[in-house]
Amino acid sequence: MQAETHPGGPAIPVRRPRQVLSTSIPRHWVEDDPGTTHFFDALSSTFPFGESFFVRSVNCYRDRIEDPVLRERIRGFAGQEGQHSRLHDEHVEMLLGEGYRLIAVRNRIFERILRWQNRRQPRFSLAVTAALEHLTALMARRVLSEPERMTGAMHPEMGRLWRWHALEEAEHKSVAYDVLTIVAPGLWRRNLAMALVTVELAFEVWLRMAYMLYVDGLLWRRGVWTKALRFVFGRGGLLRGVGADYRAWYRRDFHPDQLDDRALIARHAPGITAEMTA
Ligand SMILES: [Fe+2]
Ligand SMILES: [Fe+2]
Secondary structure (H helix, E strand, C coil): CCCCEECCEECCCCCCCCCCCCCCCCCCCECCCHHHHHHHHHHHHHHHHHHHHHHHHHHCCHHHCCCHHHHHHHHHHHHHHHHHHHHHHHHHHHHHHCCCCHHHHHHHHHHHHHHHHHHHCHHHHHHHHHHHHHHHHHHHHHHHHCHHHHHCCECHHHHHHHHHHHHHHHHCCCHHHHHHHHHCCCHHHHHHHHHHHHHHHHHHHHHHHHHHHHHHCCCCCHHHHHHHHHHHHCCCCCCCCCHHHHHHCCCCCCCHHHCCCHHHHHHHHHHHHHHHHC
16 A cells, blocks of 8 residues: 555555564564563554544544645544554453553543543644644654664564554654644643643653563663663663754744655555555
8 A cells, every 4th residue: 555645645545454463472582672561562552542532532523624624634633543552452352461450440440531632632632642742753753763773673473563554654744733733732841742742742651661660570780771771761762853843843933844844754664565555
């Protein structure tokens, strides 16, 4: 499935991966690296409730959007995020089966809070969604720019999962933002949302990582943390060099498509689609 481009950004095809995560995935599926494994486990474990929240936040305003292209893109966005939730749910089931039971408890709490937030603060929910979509798009861009460095040490099934998710985050990254600029364009809300979610996401990922390492009996192993921190922040790491693109969000004239991912999408879409749907 080739990504086409049109004035609203790249096309947003809803791929329906057949892959289910098999039982052959080891507990530490980034080779010799429990810390980085749990970094991705932590991120992944927030996706099922997080992405359902994103879809509710955007769909809440679907009827106010008159532009048929954007309406179509909302449909694609919801379809892609629905598939992500489904596969990351499998990942969460895998984690629960490995004994990280508190993840289910924490996810239930978040699910309730976010449903409440959708009802009581729909505009802020949309701003939070757009902000988190920017953060995921920054990570996606890094994964697609250097897929071997970012996913090469992963178990093959996990590598496929993360490349596919990265591709689709790049494809739909501007949808929530475009809806936000139509229904709630205020700069303060957008910036406050980003400041809050940056801190919250960092804290949540750290907390979940620490919990999983505690269950593994590795919480106090310095080398485990050092290796994970190097993967995330070190030279060539996942978040290395994204600072300027992150800060661009706070500019009044920011738009996600100013970071043009179309060449990356065109390069990777055929291969990733083939490996996920074969
Ligand atoms: Fe997603
Ligand atoms: Fe997304």
